[in-house]
Each structure stands twice: as C-alpha cells, then as structure tokens.
Amino acid sequence: MNTRKVSIGSIEVGGGNPLRVQGMLKTSFEYPEKLYKEAEELADAGAELIRVAIPTAKDVGVYSILSGLSLPLIADCHFSGDIAEKALKAGFKKIRISPGNTSEKDIFEAFSLADSYGAALRVGFNSGSCGARDAEGIASQALEWDEKIQKAGYKNYLVSMKSSSVLDTVDANRFFSVRSDTPLHIGVTATGPRDDGILKSAVGLGALLIDGVGDTVRVSLTSDSLDEVRAGIRLKEISSGQHEGMEFISCPACSRNRINVKETLDELMSTLTETDMKKNISVAIMGCEVNGPGEASHCDIGLCGTRSGGLIIKKGKIMPGAKDGRVIERLIEEIRRL
Numbered sequence: 001m002n003t004r005k006v007s008i009g010s011i012e013v014g015g016g017n018p019l020r021v022q023g024m025l026k027t028s029f030e031y032p033e034k035l036y037k038e039a040e041e042l043a044d045a046g047a048e049l050i051r052v053a054i055p056t057a058k059d060v061g062v063y064s065i066l067s068g069l070s071l072p073l074i075a076d077c078h079f080s081g082d083i084a085e086k087a088l089k090a091g092f093k094k095i096r097i098s099p100g101n102t103s104e105k106d107i108f109e110a111f112s113l114a115d116s117y118g119a120a121l122r123v124g125f126n127s128g129s130c131g132a133r134d135a136e137g138i139a140s141q142a143l144e145w146d147e148k149i150q151k152a153g154y155k156n157y158l159v160s161m162k163s164s165s166v167l168d169t170v171d172a173n174r175f176f177s178v179r180s181d182t183p184l185h186i187g188v189t190a191t192g193p194r195d196d197g198i199l200k201s202a203v204g205l206g207a208l209l210i211d212g213v214g215d216t217v218r219v220s221l222t223s224d225s226l227d228e229v230r231a232g233i234r235l236k237e238i239s240s241g242q243h244e245g246m247e248f249i250s251c252p253a254c255s256r257n258r259i260n261v262k263e264t265l266d267e268l269m270s271t272l273t274e275t276d277m278k279k280n281i282s283v284a285i286m287g288c289e290v291n292g293p294g295e296a297s298h299c300d301i302g303l304c305g306t307r308s309g310g311l312i313i314k315k316g317k318i319m320p321g322a323k324d325g326r327v328i329e330r331l332i333e334e335i336r337r338l
C-alpha cells in the first residue's frame with residue numbers, strides 16, 4: 001500500500017521510497033565531540049535520519065554541533081510549542097511532537113511554521129503519553145488527528161503509533177494504514193533488555209514491514225544507539241529479502257554434524273576482513289549431508305561437513321581438491337576470488 005510522499009530535508013519518505021532507518025542520539029550534550037561521533041557512527045552504519053531529544057528551548061543549540069552531518073536532523077520536542085518553534089528556526093528538518101502532552105494550538109503553530117520552512121512533522125501517539133490503553137484507542141486518536149491536520153491543509157507529516165505491547169503496536173498500525181495514506185514511522189517502544197527488545201522489534205516491526213506498513217523505522221533498545229541502527233538495518237534487509245554485504249547461512253548443528261559448525265563460523269567471521277565482509281555474497285556453513293549440499297548450492301559458496309571433513313560448493317559446483325583437513329582455509333581463498 002503506497003503512502004503519500006513526505007520530504008525530510010534531502011530525504012523522501014513514503015510514496016514507494018525504500019524504508020528509512022532512523023537513529024536516535026543518546027550522548028549528553030555536555031560532550032559535543034562524543035555526540036557528533038555517535039551521530040557519525042550511526043550514519044556510517046546506515047541510518048538515514050538522526051533524531052535528537054530537545055528537553056528545553058535552549059537545547060536547540062545542539063543543532064550547530066550536528067549541522068556538519070549530511071543527513072537530516074529531527075528534533076524530538078515535548079510539552080511546549082516554544083521548543084518546536086525554536087528547533088525549526090535553528091534548522092531541524094523535522095519535528096516530532098505529541099498531542100498527548102502538547103496543546104492543539106501549539107501543534108498547529110508548529111505545522112504552520114514547519115510549512116514555511118519546508119520542514120516535516122511527526123505526530124506521535126505513544127501508549128505512555130497519549131492516554132489510550134489499547135490499539136483501538138491509539139489508532140482512533142491518530143486517525144482523528146490525521147483528519148484534522150489534512151483538513152487544515154498540511155501534508156508534509158508522518159504519524160506514529162507506538163506501544164510497549166507488540167500486539168497493540170501491530171494492530172494500531174494495521175488499523176491506521178488501511179484508512180489513511182499518511183506515511184508511518186514505526187517502532188515498538190520501551191522494549192526492555194537488549195535481546196528481548198530485538199525480539200519484540202523483530203516480531204512487531206517484521207509483521208508490519210512484511211505487510212508493507214512502515215516508511216521510517218526506529219528500533220528502540222535499552223542499549224547503544226548503534227545496536228538500534230544495526231537492528232533496524234537488519235530488519236529492513238530481512239523483511240525486504242535484500243541484503244548488502246556478506247550473508248551467512250548456517251545450520252544450528254545437531255548430533256549428525258561432521259564439523260563443529262559454531263567454531264567454523266566463528267573462525268570464518270573472525271578471519272574475514274572488513275573488505276571481505278562487504279562482498280554481496282551468501283556463504284553457507286552446514287554441518288552434514290542432510291541439508292548441507294542443498295543450502296550450500298543455493299548460496300554463492302558453502303562449506304558442507306562430510307565424513308572426510310568437508311567439501312566446498314561454489315556457485316552450485318563441488319570444488320575439486322577441497323577434501324583436506326583445512327577446508328576452511330580453502331573456503332576463505334575461494335571467497336576472496338568471488
């Protein structure tokens with residue numbers, strides 16, 4: 001389902017554009033160099049949009065610290081229209097604002113100002129601040145606001161509906177997406193510890209992305225911002241079936257395995273260089289003949305455990321002379337030839 005196109009600085013979202021991964025900064029403004037470095041790392045990892053929380057109006061000065069970045073900056077503003085106004089004047093390309101804690105008057109003033117600056121807004125409905133208890137409540141509020149904003153003539157905005165409940169997040173976004181063409185920023189909020197948060201995000205955001213719902217995404221984790229962006233990029237790749245760089249296909253191993261799959265994969269990943277890992281190829285490491293030859297043949301190259309140690313299958317063909325004890329060295333040589 002195609003949403004309306006929205007411009008956030010130089011980046012277009014919605015309207016058939018690819019999903020954009022957003023990163024959010026966590027470094028204190030007391031450490032400007034560290035803050036800038038964090039933003040640069042997120043951009044290098046593939047973030048296309050950077051959001052920063054602006055707790056008070058005087059904090060909009062952070063824009064000048066980050067303005068050297070080539071990607072659009074988003075100001076996360078709550079409680080007061082004054083912060084949003086100052087952030088727009090400072091140069092932020094998008095404002096995130098919440099009807100749950102900001103007056104209607106302030107929100108429409110922010111829309112009017114954003115319109116004059118060519119900036120975008122995201123109107124956010126979070127279970128923690130919008131007052132709604134379930135998916136229906138969150139989506140109804142979002143749709144009401146969507147209608148009001150469109151009636152006022154504004155189009156350059158996104159909506160988000162986030163809950164700490166994965167099911168409510170999915171239901172609210174699905175409900176909204178079949179009733180409006182407004183682009184959606186998606187995320188599951190307050191996800192808990194890192195590993196659980198990744199699983200919650202994978203289930204909730206994966207379900208939406210596979211349905212074609214979601215134009216920008218932020219994975220929220222109680223962890224480093226780089227973990228969030230990396231998880232967002234992987235979600236994008238997995239849900240679209242597209243992948244940049246090396247992809248590993250490896251079996252879980254079982255009592256049939258003829259090689260130690262985990263040790264082999266660990267050795268391979270620690271030996272390959274950063275340049276090797278940038279190759280757009282798939283590499284299989286499979287423990288035995290049950291599924292090994294098949295999976296390895298579907299990949300660009302694969303190692304399959306056998307009675308005599310292991311064999312390499314490259315582009316569907318068994319490699320000659322690969323049946324020695326150090327088959328992994330041969331595998332690395334062949335990967336470098338691809």
Ligand code: SF4
Pocket residue numbers: 251252253254255256257258286287288289290291292
């Ligand atoms: Fe077990 Fe072989 Fe399947 Fe790996 S490929 S999980 S070793 S049966």
